[in-house]
Amino acid sequence: MKTIEAIIAERAGAWLKLDGVVGIYEGIAADGAPVIRVAVTKETPALAARISTEAGGYRVEVVVTGPIEPM
Amino acid sequence: MxxxxxxxxxxxxxxxxxxxxxxxxxxxxxxxxxxxxxxxxxxxxxxxxxxxxxxxxxxxxxxxxxxxxxxxxxxxxxxxxxxxxxxxxxxxxxxxxxxxxxxxxxxxxxxxTGEIKAYKGPGGGGGGGSSGQAPQSPPVKMGTSGGWRFDLANGFCCGGTLGSLVQKGGTKYVLSNYHVLYADIVNGGNSRTAQPGDPVIQPGLIDVQCNANNSLNIASLVANGGTLPDPGNPDAVDAAIASVTSGMVDETGAILNVGTISASTRSATVGLAVKKMGRTTGLTRSTISGINGAFSIQYENECAGGASFVQSYSGQIVISNRRCNFQNGGDSGSLLVEDVTTNPRAVGLCFAGSVTCNNSAIAIANPIGDVLSKLGATMVGQ
CATH class of the missing domain: 3.30.300.50 (GMP Synthetase; Chain A, domain 3)
Structure with missing residues (x-):
């Protein structure tokens, strides 16, 4: 199984092209398992259909962070 | 939703x-x-x-x-x-x-509407301790309001945080973000662009009613002092340095409400307790909620200007920023450090975050190792 970092590196480019996706990062779920988090501006059916719930053996969670900008 | x-x-x-x-x-x-x-x-x-x-x-x-x-x-x-x-x-x-x-x-x-007054409430400004927005007497401590002296265009003035000190070749520099110090790249609304030799001021224009005469010149922009745009570089960072003016900056590298920091750094891990001192929210604490982050960030070409370029980042640090209590606009340039009392080690350089302040809001920092590597610098500390 590839590292979660490698999976993020593989998938980030494609996911960031999806309208509404602003970032992808590695986190830890409440149960302690490593997860891939996909940061989105808002949850939409279109995004839900395009983002898988699993990638490379790792769980994928969608997080509604809103737009990301320089602060 | x-x-x-x-x-x-x-x-x-x-x-x-x-x-x-x-x-x-x-x-x-x-x-x-x-x-x-x-x-x-x-x-x-x-x-x-x-x-x-x-x-x-x-x-x-x-x-x-x-x-x-x-x-x-x-x-x-x-x-x-x-x-x-x-x-x-x-x-x-x-x-x-x-x-x-x-x-x-x-x-x-x-x-x-006339003047608007609070009926009753807590004191404002930051998470406690000395204000990051107040003018200081030299030598100035870091973690404070600052910016490019001429950062005024299109009816607005801009600024951010002068976060920390770095050094290279025996010379000390203020460390902040490209988009705080060097982002004016069109003549546009103020008929000038950021140039080497231009002053960096404390406080920034946003804290002196856009009048630079109420601020101190504490550092100067330098050639190649900003690190963006950096197309195609997976280790891109939003960093900037300005050479310290003699006598104007506390050269121990002390940060307001944090004190001196370590000269060494540490990498980010999920769950690590961190803090930062910034111009807007002051001294605040949170935890790292993510690492190895990939983001594409849109930049402007001057204060309140037009779209300039989109920079892609990888390997970024993600910090929980519930309701933007950890970081908000104007905190860019803050140094992210581990949350220990004595000489904390630097972890990252804060530069971006959610503009929607919900419970899932995040802040993003460049890994400090990437920043220092790009600049060829080391932290000023103990």
Missing amino acids: KQLRRSTLLLLLALSLAAMFWACSEDPSNVASPEPENDLLAAVQAHQEEFEQAIAIHNRAVPGILSTKGIVGTAVGADDNGMPVIRIYTSGPIAKGPLPQDVGGLPIVIEE
């Missing part, structure tokens, strides 16, 4: 505010009937997307708007057709000169 609720709440606030002003008027002819208000609400609800964009633009513009003398407040409101406008509230009549024609393409509506 959370954004939708926030938009609706803001809309209702705007409508309530409008209603309040009508109700406060002594002229009964100004009291609107309920029917047009219901029509307006329906019209606004039909333009939800536009309002979400307007809120993001407004959040970015608020510090600049409020820095203009005579302006006491601002909000996103609606015009008669239910489209978003930026409302600016003034203490009295104000000359058109200092006011922008629009904010990010959104029309501006000026309302003379």
Whole structure:
């Protein structure tokens, strides 16, 4: 199984092209398992259909962070 | 869904505010009937997307708007057709000169409300300790308001945080972000671009009513001092350095409310307790919620300017920023350090974050190792 970092590196480019996706990062779920988090501006059916719930053996969670900008 | 609720709440606030002003008027002819208000609400609800964009633009513009003398407040409101406008509230009549024609393409509506006073509440500004916005006497400590002396364009002034000190070749530099110190790359609204030798000031223009004469020159821009744009580089960072002016900066590298830091650094891990001292939210604490982050960030070409370029990042640090309590606009340039009392080690350079301040808001920092590697520098510390 590839590292979660490698999976993020593989998938980030494609996911960031999806309208509404602003970032992808590695986190830890409440149960302690490593997860891939996909940061989105808002949850939409279109995004839900395009983002898988699993990638490379790792769980994928969608997080509604809103737009990301320089602060 | 959370954004939708926030938009609706803001809309209702705007409508309530409008209603309040009508109700406060002594002229009964100004009291609107309920029917047009219901029509307006329906019209606004039909333009939800536009309002979400307007809120993001407004959040970015608020510090600049409020820095203009005579302006006491601002909000996103609606015009008669239910489209978003930026409302600016003034203490009295104000000359058109200092006011922008629009904010990010959104029309501006000026309302003379008089002074607005708090009824009762806690002291404002930051998470405690010395204010990051206050003018300092030299030698200036880091973690403070600052920016490029001429960062004023399009009716706004801009600024951020002078976060820490680094050194290379025996010379000490203020470390902040490219977009705080070097991002003016078009003549545009102020007929100049950021150039080597230009002064860096404390506090930044946003804390001195856009008047640089009320600030100190503490450092100078240098050639190749900014690290962006950096197309195609997976290790890109939003960093900038300015050479310290002798006697103007505390050369121990001490940060307000943090003290001296370690000269060594550490890498980020999920769950690590961190803190930062920034111009807007002051000394705040949080935890790292993510690593190896990939983001694409849009930059402007000057203060309140147009779109410039999109920079892709990888390997970024993600910090929990619930309701933007950890970091907000103006905190860019803050040094992210481990949350220990004595000589904390640097972890990252804060530069971006959510503009929607919900419970899932995040802040983003460049890994400090990437920053120092790009600059060929080391931290100034113990």
